[in-house]
Amino acid sequence: MEAGYNTTYDTDYYDYPNYYNERNLPGLPHHIDVNYIYFVVTCIIISIGLPLVLVTIYALLSLVRQGQVAPIYVINLFISDIIQLCCMIVFVSKDETLMAVNVYSCGVLSSVGFMVCISLERYLVIVHPLWYRFKRTIKISVAVCAVVWAFPVCFLIVFPWVTYTVTIIVLPIILIIPFPLFIFFLVRTLRALSSSVSVRSDEKRRIVGTLVVVLLIYTLLFLPTIIRFLLQATGFDSLMFHYTSGIIVRLSPLADMLLYIFIRKQTMGNCLASVCCCIKESNDPTTSAVTVDDI
Secondary structure (H helix, E strand, C coil): CHHHHHHHHHHCCCCCCHHHHCCCCCCCCCCCCHHHHHHHHHHHHHHHHHHHHHHHHHHHHHHHHCCCCCHHHHHHHHHHHHHHHHHHHHHHCCCCCHHHHHHHHHHHHHHHHHHHHHHHHHHHHHHCHHHHHHHCCHHHHHHHHHHHHHHHHHHHHHHHHCCHHHHHHHHHHHHHCHHHHHHHHHHHHHHHHCCCCCECHHHHHHHHHHHHHHHHHHHHHHHHHHHHHHHHHCCCCCHHHHHHHHHHHCCHHHHHHHHHHHHHHHHHHHHHHHHHCHHHHHHCCCCCCECCCCC
């Protein structure tokens, strides 16, 4: 049991600032206090992200009550953000336990899963609009959410029983899988836009915007962590890159809020144009056949 604890503690999924002060690795000036940097950055993220996420979830719940399906994945994404933020509160309280690190890791992994779900749904709206119209149900969405939540839990149950070397090889493989999926969804959606007549033009812009922002968030925030694990698997360990990637991935709850704000802002920016041409669009049989619910 003690061996399993040490194995989990040493791997340091995404942050755990004591990792950096407990190892005499090159690449970090001695006058830099890593714990202090983590403390300041984490406090800023918590103070900004937690109230915004809670307000956003409350606003989105009204859409679910109306029978809309699309916000379910977004709500679960924000719930995973809340889990991460609550674990960050534990981190800054100097009570960094094994359970807190594992729960935080579950939040990060589930966040990635729901980003994939959001991108997949937007992809289906454009590329397979008929399937999306007739197959999107709350039951299917709930089942998908259950699978996404179960996966990181199962991974963390198996994780203490494998070696550190296996973990730093398997974990980046798992984390890199969504990256080509995001690229595929975006490329296929862009190719299908010219021939799609079942989605309004403003809806197309909003969907493409969502796919682009999700890809950027994953590239900028999660890809450095993946590279970090791959470097560790080869035996190379740069402390500066190590703690920088840990700080960057902590920004994911704020980045998810930027995704939501970006989509909402774009939608609001198109409202005036939509109002001006709403009568024309309502009379056009080639438009408004399929819409994705606003997140």
